[in-house]
Amino acid sequence: MKALNEMNNTERAYILAKMFPEHLEELVKFIKSEIEHFKEKEEAVRKAWAKDFMATAGYWYMLVDNAEITVRRFNVSLHKSPRIFADQFFFSQNGVFAIHCLIRFAGSGLASYKMHLAIELLFGDEQVTTLEFKSKEDENTK
Structure with missing residues (x-):
């Protein structure tokens, strides 16, 4: 096995999926919920997106769309096969959104301690990105 610092994201995701195959379905459901969340809040997210952030909101939503396409295309195979899970969610740029989801999953209280x-x-x-939303009242108090 390669050293951790020599592994790419797909290899790391495959190891995670092989270690916790019983949690893949739950993890895929969480990724779906993150996709839904970003889709529902798209207008607000785009408005709140920091202009000086290294990636644009358009790029982020391309990653969200890619994840949504992956879920539709591979459906149950994503949680039945650690290889498909890792190859599809973590290959190339897609890994940015997938890693965001993993870290959010780990911090959500849904992941077991070991996971x-x-x-x-x-x-x-x-986290890859965090957004702060300000209410109208917050803006008026400045």
């Missing part, structure tokens, strides 16, 4: 530790070891614990 939480494995995600943190393999992918870290820093």
Whole structure:
């Protein structure tokens, strides 16, 4: 096996999926919920997106769309096959959104303690993006 610092995201995701195959279905459901969340809040997210962030909101939503296409195309295969899960969600740029989902899953309280530790070891614990929404009242008090 390669050293951790020599692995790419797909290889790390495959190891995670092989270690916790019983949690893949739950993880895929969480990714679906993240997709739905971003789709429902798209207008607000685009408005709140930091202009100086290294990626654009358009790029982020391309990743969300790619994940949604992956879920539709591979459906149950994503949680039945660790290889398909890793190859489809974590290949190339798609890994950015998938890693975001993994880290959010680890911090959500839904992941077992061991899975939480494995995600943190393999992918870290820093979220890809966080957005702060301000209410009209907040803006008026400045």
